Amino acid sequence: MRHLISLKDWSAEAIFEVLNLAVSVKAAPAQYADVLKQKTLLMIFEKPSLRTRISFEAGMTQLGGHAIYYDMSTSPMGGGKETIEDSIKVISRMCDLVMARLFRHSDLLEMAEHATIPIINALTDNSHPCQILADLLTIQEKKGDLKGLTLAYLGDGFNNVTHSLMHGCTKVGMNIRVGSPKGHMPADDVVERCNVFAKESGCELVVTDDPAEAVKGADVVYTDSWMSYHIPKDEEAVRIEIFTPYQVNAALMAQAAPDAIFMNCLPAARGAEQTAEVIDGPQSVVFDEAENRLHAQKAVLLKLSGVA
Ligand code: CP
Ligand code: NVA
Numbered sequence: 001m002r003h004l005i006s007l008k009d010w011s012a013e014a015i016f017e018v019l020n021l022a023v024s025v026k027a028a029p030a031q032y033a034d035v036l037k038q039k040t041l042l043m044i045f046e047k048p049s050l051r052t053r054i055s056f057e058a059g060m061t062q063l064g065g066h067a068i069y070y071d072m073s074t075s076p077m078g079g080g081k082e083t084i085e086d087s088i089k090v091i092s093r094m095c096d097l098v099m100a101r102l103f104r105h106s107d108l109l110e111m112a113e114h115a116t117i118p119i120i121n122a123l124t125d126n127s128h129p130c131q132i133l134a135d136l137l138t139i140q141e142k143k144g145d146l147k148g149l150t151l152a153y154l155g156d157g158f159n160n161v162t163h164s165l166m167h168g169c170t171k172v173g174m175n176i177r178v179g180s181p182k183g184h185m186p187a188d189d190v191v192e193r194c195n196v197f198a199k200e201s202g203c204e205l206v207v208t209d210d211p212a213e214a215v216k217g218a219d220v221v222y223t224d225s226w227m228s229y230h231i232p233k234d235e236e237a238v239r240i241e242i243f244t245p246y247q248v249n250a251a252l253m254a255q256a257a258p259d260a261i262f263m264n265c266l267p268a269a270r271g272a273e274q275t276a277e278v279i280d281g282p283q284s285v286v287f288d289e290a291e292n293r294l295h296a297q298k299a300v301l302l303k304l305s306g307v308a
Helices: 012-025 050-063 084-096 105-116 129-143 162-174 190-203 212-217 233-246 288-303
Strands: 040-045 068-073 098-100 120-121 150-154 173-179 206-209 219-222 263-264
Touching: 012 105, 012 162, 012 288, 040 050, 050 068, 050 288, 068 233, 084 105, 098 105, 098 212, 098 288, 105 120, 129 162, 129 219, 129 263, 129 288, 150 162, 150 212, 162 173, 162 190, 162 206, 173 212, 190 206, 206 212, 263 288
Parallel strands: 040 068, 040 098, 098 120, 150 173, 150 219, 173 206, 219 263
Antiparallel strands: none
């Protein structure tokens, strides 16, 4: 566990280790109050954030360390004045950990290649592993043992959160069904790889363009924005038309298990990927899910620092 770039690189054991640590950190935060004393996390952002920025910064404070917010657009690295390689070599001499939210996953891989400190993927065009660790923690809290549960994802399949959910679920043995329109299905290489993980962990991955097939009897119904941060605003009208059959509304929720929970990594648009009735209704766990970003990431910071 040197970096957290993608859950595809982590074993199921490593994922469960972090989840178990997150449970302890959440239950007894005071026990971890000084564990990262004098440590600095650099937080590099190329895109907006509410949850990721605040949970990492608050998490470092709670662990006794410090976090620096670093805006890519005002850095020599962002302006093309300094290479990623030189920048991360300098950062490695001054900080203890880096988290980066970048447009291009390839830039993150370049950082990891030249860094001598742990690098954490805080969302790229490819994946969002921190989100999925918090999601697994939330599902475990609400449903117990993850193995054998079924998660249905509805909406944009060619999406960072979807890809990471596929990696996370198939690693831990949770069935996952992705319901997405043709042309917006998950990346082929992710599907191929997750089929292998599913075989190893004894679960099933289904990718379908039929929302009813995806959601039937599911324990967890999950959706994400149709307008991810990198999607241009002028594509919105077309995307609404394409994704509307995949909206999570009361009729679709009724096809999941009666005690199914509803999740969305947030930010959410009521009336788009889900109705207000669903996200504000009794089956929704979205704010517990958001809170768990804090606890799961504190566990990641501790693991990658080698102190827990
Ligand atoms: N879910 C998530 O990553 O939210 P932010 O974009 O607010 O960080
Ligand atoms: N898929 C979304 C996730 C936001 C947390 C995006 O990339 O904007």
